Amino acid sequence: MASPATFARTSRIFNRWYGRVFSRNPYPLYRFLRRRYPVLRTPIGFWIISRYTDCYNVLRDRRTSTFDMRALNAFPPDDGLRSMQTLLRDALQFRLPPDHTRLRRVMGKLFTAASLETVRPRIQKIADRLIDAVIDRGAMDVVADFAFALPVDVLADVMGVPDLDKPLLRKWVKTLGVAIDPAASANDPGRMVRETLAPAKRYFHELAAERRKRPGDDLISLMVEGQARGEIACDEEIVCNAIFTLIAGHETTMNMLANGTLALLRNPEAAARLRADSSLLDSAVDEVLRYDSPAQVTFRTATEDIEIAGRKIPAGAHLVVIMGAGNRDGDRFPEPDRFDIARPDNNHLAFAGGIHRCIGEPLARIEGHIGFETMLRRMPKLALAGQHEWRRTMVLRGLVRLPVTF
């Protein structure tokens, strides 16, 4: 494994080039990788997987486990992601069975169809309120005015955070969201992450105590009740998973809404078709998730020697699964670079797969459905206005800004 200094240098160079050249359009690079180096060992010892079938299989392979967080010890001490290491170690995504199974059973109760049916009208209200706030202006930044705000407010709602405290969540996701991307975290002082985590942890400790006294039908209450039954180990487990859910549920959903709006506005015939036929909304959400996947990458660690596409990968190796590349693989998706809101057989990888497949998927789908439907219906003249800008990230794919008129 590379030293922290090599890591820092490689990250900085990668960040500069990736940021300048590839973040606008990573798909030609992905095509090159799929064709020439479908299983590529990088200088820092991570293995990159880019073909659909290999990504699909690795995500479900029992000989790979969730990413081993100890790998972050090789990152520079002030790296943003490394500064989240202890939080992430407790988070659902980085736990192994049986702890993963135990935690997922408790948290999963929030995402059942019955539970989400009661959330749906509240999401519609949030979407309408955001559009009400800008409708007389005739112009907005889709990212700042809609895509950023909608998932924070929804998360506050489903986590049992009172309205008054929403500004705190908005502040925290701004710092913590970007830091989970290694391309960004290398340039992001860990100090900011640590200064954000301390009050966020205190806040969720207090909220857990409050929900113990006055339970509701939210995530924190579910975890507090799970703790009383012995299914949650300690307060720290509640707090870390609350903060992780906030990060995991915000960045991704924000990117889905903004990337999808951009794709629809660049393909006006698709937007017109969707306006005319709302039965296509669910399939349009899937196509947005495939076409510009909000999370392009996830990680695994091999627990045994494995072979992928004829290459031997040793136990302990870290795998970079580029779902965003698999989702544009022409061997799986006909005309992969075409945005087709009625695409049949669209079994994309945007929510990953296997035991860690995104737990928030049903909620994200409702947010996408309501978000796109509300924008298209209430803004019949929605159009691009000026330059959009992609964020210089690698794991996440999202926009800094997306100016529109309507």
Ligand code: HEM
């Ligand atoms: C469009 C929106 C979303 C996308 C694209 C997305 C994508 C993902 C991906 C790729 C993973 C990693 C799975 C793996 O490595 O196997 C994941 C895990 C996770 N996501 Fe999402 N996500 C979205 C929305 C949400 C929402 C709304 C929530 C919660 C409110 C959420 C909470 C989580 C959690 C807790 C995990 C860890 C699951 C586990 O390890 O068992 N996500 N998500």
